[in-house]
Amino acid sequence: MVSRVIPVDPFDLVVFGATGDLANRKILPGLYRRFFAGQIPEGARIIGAARTEMDTAAFRAHARAAIDEHVGAGKRDAAQIEAFLGILEYVPIDAMGEGGWTTLKALVRPQLINAFYFSVAPALFGPLAERLHAFGIAAAEARIVVEKPFGRDLASAKALNATLAEHFDETQIYRIDHYLGKETVQNLMAVRFANILFEPLWNAQFVDHVQITVAETVGVGGRGSYYDKSGAMRDMVQNHLMQLLCLIAMEPPYHFDPDAVRDEKLKVIRALQPVLAADIVRGQYLAHRSDDGKGHQPGYLEDAENPDSRTESYIALRVHVANWRWKGTPFYLRTGKRLRARTSEIAITFKEPPHSIFDEADETWRENVLVIRLQPNEGMNLKMMIKEPGPGGMRLVQVPLDMSFAEALGEDGADIPDAYERLIMDVIRGNQTLFMRGDEVEAAWAWTDPIIEGWTARGDRPQGYDAGSSGPEDALMLMHRDGRRWREIRE
Numbered sequence: 001m002v003s004r005v006i007p008v009d010p011f012d013l014v015v016f017g018a019t020g021d022l023a024n025r026k027i028l029p030g031l032y033r034r035f036f037a038g039q040i041p042e043g044a045r046i047i048g049a050a051r052t053e054m055d056t057a058a059f060r061a062h063a064r065a066a067i068d069e070h071v072g073a074g075k076r077d078a079a080q081i082e083a084f085l086g087i088l089e090y091v092p093i094d095a096m097g098e099g100g101w102t103t104l105k106a107l108v109r110p111q112l113i114n115a116f117y118f119s120v121a122p123a124l125f126g127p128l129a130e131r132l133h134a135f136g137i138a139a140a141e142a143r144i145v146v147e148k149p150f151g152r153d154l155a156s157a158k159a160l161n162a163t164l165a166e167h168f169d170e171t172q173i174y175r176i177d178h179y180l181g182k183e184t185v186q187n188l189m190a191v192r193f194a195n196i197l198f199e200p201l202w203n204a205q206f207v208d209h210v211q212i213t214v215a216e217t218v219g220v221g222g223r224g225s226y227y228d229k230s231g232a233m234r235d236m237v238q239n240h241l242m243q244l245l246c247l248i249a250m251e252p253p254y255h256f257d258p259d260a261v262r263d264e265k266l267k268v269i270r271a272l273q274p275v276l277a278a279d280i281v282r283g284q285y286l287a288h289r290s291d292d293g294k295g296h297q298p299g300y301l302e303d304a305e306n307p308d309s310r311t312e313s314y315i316a317l318r319v320h321v322a323n324w325r326w327k328g329t330p331f332y333l334r335t336g337k338r339l340r341a342r343t344s345e346i347a348i349t350f351k352e353p354p355h356s357i358f359d360e361a362d363e364t365w366r367e368n369v370l371v372i373r374l375q376p377n378e379g380m381n382l383k384m385m386i387k388e389p390g391p392g393g394m395r396l397v398q399v400p401l402d403m404s405f406a407e408a409l410g411e412d413g414a415d416i417p418d419a420y421e422r423l424i425m426d427v428i429r430g431n432q433t434l435f436m437r438g439d440e441v442e443a444a445w446a447w448t449d450p451i452i453e454g455w456t457a458r459g460d461r462p463q464g465y466d467a468g469s470s471g472p473e474d475a476l477m478l479m480h481r482d483g484r485r486w487r488e489i490r491e
Contacts, residue, residue: 008428010043012108016128017119018048019062027119028063029070030421035084036075039425047107049093059090095124101135114142115427122149126163133167143427145174148239152230154445161438174427175436179240181419184378188247201350204329208367211332211347212244215339215489219285220313224303231311236335238448244346245331249321258432262440269443273320275451282462283314283472285338297467312462313337316475334475338467341491344374358396366398376491378416
């Protein structure tokens with residue numbers, strides 16, 4: 001199978017915050033990989049803009065270092081790197097003042113597609129949007145990309161939406177969530193809506209429950225003071241896990257069209273029931289010392305530099321979607337830092353057959369589970385019951401029908417583009433399908449805010465959990481009292 005790379009039209013992409021961490025790790029390497037693949041056409045230009053004082057030559061050296069660090073050796077071609085660096089420009093810019101904007105205006109070509117990536121703190125979204133118009137840089141068809149966090153509650157999200165709406169139409173605003181750019185996440189829609197096999201079973205009559213897990217092995221490290229102001233609920237559940245839940249639970253859109261897809265996701269968010277206190281578990285990872293006593297990993301309170309912190313580094317929730325399709329089917333969400341393994345997956349567990357014809361089935365039967373692995377080792381597997389080989393009766397055993405992208409799709413499956421690569425190219429194409437709409441963001445905060453306000457009012461403290469574990473003990477009980485269990489966290 002040969003993947004098709006369809007070049008986009010020539011463009012000018014301005015990356016604000018071009019010397020920052022996100023640009024260094026994801027944006028610049030991702031753009032180079034698209035250039036290497038032949039998707040960025042002749043005549044396109046990428047303009048870095050940041051407060052750092054440097055010239056274009058220094059910025060190109062900065063980009064080269066980012067490519068060397070974050071692009072695999074197989075794609076680091078000297079001639080291609082030189083050609084890519086040749087389309088880079090740089091402008092020192094004062095986001096809150098006047099400096100650099102006239103120079104930027106002279107570089108941006110209004111006859112081409114213009115896109116502006118706000119890889120900056122949300123406090124700068126408004127000033128950047130205002131100056132793009134004040135200096136006549138943003139053309140009528142210009143597009144802006146804004147990174148999360150898009151607000152920290154409903155009020156701030158509404159304020160941000162209102163600020164951007166003063167200068168850009170909703171069709172020009174691309175609120176990026178990199179989880180939606182993951183190939184496996186997009187394949188979730190293909191599995192549901194391009195195959196008759198699953199969609200008839202995709203409802204409360206046949207699905208026992210759904211688990212969504214995003215586990216990380218790293219702590220909050222050097223961003224502890226920032227993270228302590230958000231926590232796992234704001235940092236992960238309100239956006240990433242919410243989007244995954246929507247793609248699982250939504251109704252089929254009438255067409256694979258940006259607003260049609262986002263309309264259905266919005267319906268899911270609005271159908272979410274309030275979450276009871278008993279259905280929430282929060283935790284903080286504890287300090288860990290190695291067996292020989294020489295190694296020490298700080299706990300969350302040390303990383304956050306706040307010994308009285310009540311911010312969660314782990315959260316588990318039982319969620320219900322109050323609509324016809326999912327009435328009575330629980331969705332279990334969990335995410336956390338310093339867990340046993342780095343993994344992201346969705347597991348749809350189906351109900352048992354209504355009647356077993358096998359004598360030993362009560363002891364040996366295991367449920368059918370469809371597992372969508374987002375990272376690492378992207379792919380899917382379906383756990384099914386078969387007869388155990390050998391004589392001596394009908395003994396049942398559960399086996400997986402396994403499909404990894406790397407094995408099933410050959411070189412194309414092993415070389416999956418990074419989410420940012422796909423999403424940035426979608427911005428240039430003008431395709432908003434995988435980006436969040438303003439009302440969708442506000443609806444997510446409207447559901448999230450009462451949950452956070454509830455535990456704040458109660459004075460709840462997160463439960464400590466061991467680094468390298470699966471999370472707090474209470475999270476296990478959240479499932480056990482329903483007669484279910486979490487899937488094992490492993491790579």
